[in-house]
Amino acid sequence: MHTTRDPDGGTEIGTVSEARLLSVLDTAVDGIIVIDEGARILVFNKACERMFGYATEEVVGRNVNMLMSPEHADNHDGYLGNYQRTGHRRIIGIGREVRGRHRDGTLFPIDLSVGEARTPDGRQFIGILRDLTARKDTERRLNELQADLIRLTRISALDEMGSALAHELNQPLTAIMLYLQAVGREFGRAKDAGHTPEADDRANAILEKARREAQRAGSIIQRIRSLVEKRGPERKSVDFNPLVDDAVDLTLMGQDRNVRVVREYGEDLPPVEVDPVQIQQVVVNVLRNAVEAVRGREGPQVIVSTSLDDRHLLLSIEDNGPGIPQDRLADLFQAFKTGKRSGMGLGLAISRTIAQNHGGELLVDPGGDGRGARFVVRLPLRSPEVSERFSDGLAPGRDRTGS
Amino acid sequence: MATIHIIEDDWGVRDALIELVRGFGHTVAAYEDGEAFMRAGTPPPDDVIFVDLGLPGVGGQHVIKWLNGLPVPPRVVAISGRSRGDIEAALRDLPNLTLLRKPLAAEAITPFL
Ligand SMILES: Nc1ncnc2c1ncn2[C@@H]1O[C@H](COP(=O)(O)OP(=O)(O)OP(=O)(O)O)[C@@H](O)[C@H]1O
Ligand SMILES: [Mg+2]
Numbered sequence: 212m213h214t215t216r217d218p219d220g221g222t223e224i225g226t227v228s229e230a231r232l233l234s235v236l237d238t239a240v241d242g243i244i245v246i247d248e249g250a251r252i253l254v255f256n257k258a259c260e261r262m263f264g265y266a267t268e269e270v271v272g273r274n275v276n277m278l279m280s281p282e283h284a285d286n287h288d289g290y291l292g293n294y295q296r297t298g299h300r301r302i303i304g305i306g307r308e309v310r311g312r313h314r315d316g317t318l319f320p321i322d323l324s325v326g327e328a329r330t331p332d333g334r335q336f337i338g339i340l341r342d343l344t345a346r347k348d349t350e351r352r353l354n355e356l357q358a359d360l361i362r363l364t365r366i367s368a369l370d371e372m373g374s375a376l377a378h379e380l381n382q383p384l385t386a387i388m389l390y391l392q393a394v395g396r397e398f399g400r401a402k403d404a405g406h407t408p409e410a411d412d413r414a415n416a417i418l419e420k421a422r423r424e425a426q427r428a429g430s431i432i433q434r435i436r437s438l439v440e441k442r443g444p445e446r447k448s449v450d451f452n453p454l455v456d457d458a459v460d461l462t463l464m465g466q467d468r469n470v471r472v473v474r475e476y477g478e479d480l481p482p483v484e485v486d487p488v489q490i491q492q493v494v495v496n497v498l499r500n501a502v503e504a505v506r507g508r509e510g511p512q513v514i515v516s517t518s519l520d521d522r523h524l525l526l527s528i529e530d531n532g533p534g535i536p537q538d539r540l541a542d543l544f545q546a547f548k549t550g551k552r553s554g555m556g557l558g559l560a561i562s563r564t565i566a567q568n569h570g571g572e573l574l575v576d577p578g579g580d581g582r583g584a585r586f587v588v589r590l591p592l593r594s595p596e597v598s599e600r601f602s603d604g605l606a607p608g609r610d611r612t613g614s
Numbered sequence: 615m616a617t618i619h620i621i622e623d624d625w626g627v628r629d630a631l632i633e634l635v636r637g638f639g640h641t642v643a644a645y646e647d648g649e650a651f652m653r654a655g656t657p658p659p660d661d662v663i664f665v666d667l668g669l670p671g672v673g674g675q676h677v678i679k680w681l682n683g684l685p686v687p688p689r690v691v692a693i694s695g696r697s698r699g700d701i702e703a704a705l706r707d708l709p710n711l712t713l714l715r716k717p718l719a720a721e722a723i724t725p726f727l
Contacts, residue, residue, distance in 0.1 A: 377695075377697075378668075378695040378696060378716075381695035381716040381717050382624045382626060382627050382695065382716070383626055384716070384717040385626075385627050385630070385695070385716040385717045385718045386624075386626035386627045386629070386630040387630075388630075388717060388718055388719070389627070389630035389631055389633065389634045389718065389723070390630045390633060390634075392634055392723075392724075393630070393633040393634040393637045396634075396637040396638070397637065417633055420626075420629065420630070420633075421630075423626075424626045424630070427626065468623070468668050468669060468670040468671075468673070469670070469671070469673065
């Protein structure tokens with residue numbers, strides 16, 4: 212009989228409460244992992260078993276980097292050592308999105324937050340893990356839907372532009388027919404009066420112009436096609452002004468010629484990294500609204516201008532229409548809210564989404580009281596991915612695998 | 615000799631009309647818009663005027679009304695690439711107008727030259 216405290220008694224008691232603790236941990240929905248200073252796994256709960264496909268016995272005592280994506284696995288011991296020496300935190304107390312490695316080798320996204328505990332046995336680190344796979348799937352599905360929606364509004368815009376397009380193609384076709392007829396006359400004359408080098412040159416010059424008009428017709432079709440065809444998002448470094456100008460031309464095809472469109476493009480704008488077709492889509496949507504707003508009004512005018520502030524490229528489209536009434540303002544950017552008989556109410560909703568996907572914004576100054584509306588598209592000079600990549604050498608959520 | 619006037623804002627169509635009309639040996643005067651044409655003064659009665667309806671600024675139909683208001687109006691041929699509905703709306707109060715629709719048939723122009 213010992214009245215003194217058995218030195219092993221502590222352990223005994225510890226084991227009992229540890230067992231209780233573990234059974235509690237096993238009821239947790241989130242994955243819980245505890246490691247020691249040497250990155251050895253001490254606790255691996257049931258949720259983790261489901262998440263990673265390992266049984267607890269298979270992992271306890273092993274280095275936690277077996278559960279990490281290769282890039283992290285290699286560096287993890289280094290981080291841990293570095294933290295213990297310098298106290299510099301990479302993740303502790305912060306939490307971030309990282310990738311886990313399933314038993315079958317597949318990598319999957321997890322939201323990881325890490326806390327630290329000082330125990331008699333030394334420091335321990337407790338990780339809480341949430342599997343983001345399902346959320347990621349939803350996100351991807353949403354992106355796909357959004358892409359479809361963007362394409363749909365393009366098609367709706369084109370539908371409305373249908374007769375305008377016919378008109379636009381009419382011009383080069385008309386020119387071609389007239390040129391060909393003119394050349395035909397030159398040939399007729401040559402047959403009667405004999406060939407002269409001058410007559411041949413004249414005919415050739417006309418044929419060259421006819422060719423140019425045919426190219427013009429082709430490029431109209433090409434531009435339309437690039438708007439309609441289904442395609443994934445892309446980022447390219449492009450010059451802003453020509454991009455805007457092109458979209459303005461496209462929108463004005465066959466529109467009411469009485470609307471004066473003033474283009475005030477800022478000089479020396481730096482290139483911007485965007486999805487060019489999407490940004491053109493924004494220009495088309497906002498400009499179409501502006502042109503529709505001034506239609507039938509006195510001295511209808513729209514000013515399209517581009518400029519630069521210290522961190523953004525700005526595109527402003529201002530009209531001298533009636534402006535937007537206060538009570539329309541609240542749901543202006545909501546999908547399927549339209550003040551028009553034939554509108555789908557998608558133009559602004561899509562445009563704002565596109566601007567935001569680029570890390571930018573679509574803003575409105577509603578005007579009114581004699582002033583028209585003004586919409587401003589603001590795009591960051593550096594795209595969000597780029598700045599993120601440079602501001603943090605380690606961007607766990609964006610690791611590439613297999614490259 | 616009579617002059618053929620062409621009022622057309624599209625560069626390609628305008629240039630092609632100039633080539634064709636010149637090929638027939640006529641004198642051509644071409645204008646980008648209605649204002650430029652009217653600034654150039656009143657055309658003599660035996661001139662022929664080809665005018666596009668969808669002009670920027672003063673529309674083609676206004677130019678036609680202006681010409682019809684002359685003591686002896688010259689011959690006018692309207693050209694348009696618009697849909698029938700748009701054209702009818704533009705020409706509601708201009709009956710008996712000769713109208714050619716784009717794309718122009720190759721032989722459409724020559725009878726007027
Ligand atoms: N420049 C503007 N001036 C006045 N009202 C505007 C202007 N731009 C948009 N609006 C109002 O906002 C509404 C929503 O615009 P939005 O572009 O989202 O849809 P829509 O133009 O009705 O349809 P669509 O999907 O064909 O673009 C418009 O119906 C109109 O009432
Ligand atoms: Mg719209």
